[in-house]
Amino acid sequence: MAYHVDLEFAAKTDAGRVRSHNEDSVAISVDCGLAILADGMGGYNAGEVASGIATSVLKETLEERLQNQQWEARNSRSKRIQQLIVESIVHTNNSIIEAARIEPQYSGMGTTLVMAFFHHDVVTIAHVGDSRAYRLRQGDLKQITRDHSLLQEQIDAGLVSQEGARFAQNRNLITRAMGIDYDVDVEIHDHVIAAGDLYLLCSDGLSDMLSIEEILAAMISAGSSLDAACDALVKKANSNGGRDNISVILIKVKSETPDTEGLLGRILNWIK
Structure with a gap:
C-alpha cells in the first residue's frame, strides 16, 4: 500500500530544556507512505491531548480511507487525494473540539499540524499553523x-525582514490551528518527488x-543515517536553548x- 514509492522514515521528539513535558506528537505509517506531526497548545497538559x-485520529482515518480508494487517472486522482486528506483533517479537527466539549479542563486546547503523504510521483503536503515542511534536494534545503x-503576514507585508523575523517577539502567534473552530482552513499542495529527496517535518521548537x-548543516553532518540526523537536529536545537x-x-x-497509468503504462504492462 506504499503507492509505488520506496521510502525510509525516522522521527524524534524531545521536551527541550525549558518545558516540563512534551506537547508535540508524531505518527508514521510506513505502509501508507504517511507522516504526521502536531504541536499542541493549552493548559493542564491539554496541548498534549x-x-x-x-x-x-488522522493516521487511522487516512489509513482506512486511502486503503478503500479506487484511483482514477492522474489529474482527477490528485484532486481526489487532496479532497480526501482535507476531509480527514476536518474530521480530526472535529474530534479535538468534541474531546474538549466532553472534558471541560481541555477547553481551548488546539494544535498545529503538518503531514506528508507520498504516492506515485508526488508528495501531498497539508498543514495548519506554523509547523513546517522542508525539502533537501541535491544539497539545497x-x-x-x-x-x-x-509574523509571516508581517513579512509578506514588508513590515519585517527575514533576518529580523528570527528575533521578533510575536513569532509564535499563529493565525490557524486545529481544535479551535469547526471551520478549519487547511493549506494543501502537491510536490513532484525525485529519488534522493529528503523531507523534514518539524515543530517550531526546531525552526525557532x-x-x-x-x-x-545538522542534516548533512549525520551522513546517510536518518536516525542520526534526527538526533543531530534535536541536539543542536537544545544546544541553542531548547526553549520549546x-x-x-x-x-x-x-x-x-x-506514473504509468496512460497508454505507455498499459503497453509496458502488456509486455511484462
Missing part, C-alpha cells in the same frame, strides 16, 4: 510550507532555534516509480 488526537502566523543553514518542545520527522525518497 490535542496533538495526540491530531496524529492518532528549501522550506516548502508557509507559516500561518502573524535553528536557522535554515544550521538545519542543513522539539519534534522532527525525516523521510528519504529512495526511489520513485513514474
Whole structure:
C-alpha cells in the first residue's frame, strides 16, 4: 500500500530544556507512505491531548480511507487525494473540539499540524499553523510550507525582514490551528518527488532555534543515517536553548516509480 514509492522514515521528539513535558506528537505509517506531526497548545497538559488526537485520529482515518480508494487517472486522482486528506483533517479537527466539549479542563486546547503523504510521483503536503515542511534536494534545503502566523503576514507585508523575523517577539502567534473552530482552513499542495529527496517535518521548537543553514548543516553532518540526523537536529536545537518542545520527522525518497497509468503504462504492462 506504499503507492509505488520506496521510502525510509525516522522521527524524534524531545521536551527541550525549558518545558516540563512534551506537547508535540508524531505518527508514521510506513505502509501508507504517511507522516504526521502536531504541536499542541493549552493548559493542564491539554496541548498534549490535542496533538495526540491530531496524529492518532488522522493516521487511522487516512489509513482506512486511502486503503478503500479506487484511483482514477492522474489529474482527477490528485484532486481526489487532496479532497480526501482535507476531509480527514476536518474530521480530526472535529474530534479535538468534541474531546474538549466532553472534558471541560481541555477547553481551548488546539494544535498545529503538518503531514506528508507520498504516492506515485508526488508528495501531498497539508498543514495548519506554523509547523513546517522542508525539502533537501541535491544539497539545497528549501522550506516548502508557509507559516500561518502573524509574523509571516508581517513579512509578506514588508513590515519585517527575514533576518529580523528570527528575533521578533510575536513569532509564535499563529493565525490557524486545529481544535479551535469547526471551520478549519487547511493549506494543501502537491510536490513532484525525485529519488534522493529528503523531507523534514518539524515543530517550531526546531525552526525557532535553528536557522535554515544550521538545519542543513545538522542534516548533512549525520551522513546517510536518518536516525542520526534526527538526533543531530534535536541536539543542536537544545544546544541553542531548547526553549520549546522539539519534534522532527525525516523521510528519504529512495526511489520513485513514474506514473504509468496512460497508454505507455498499459503497453509496458502488456509486455511484462
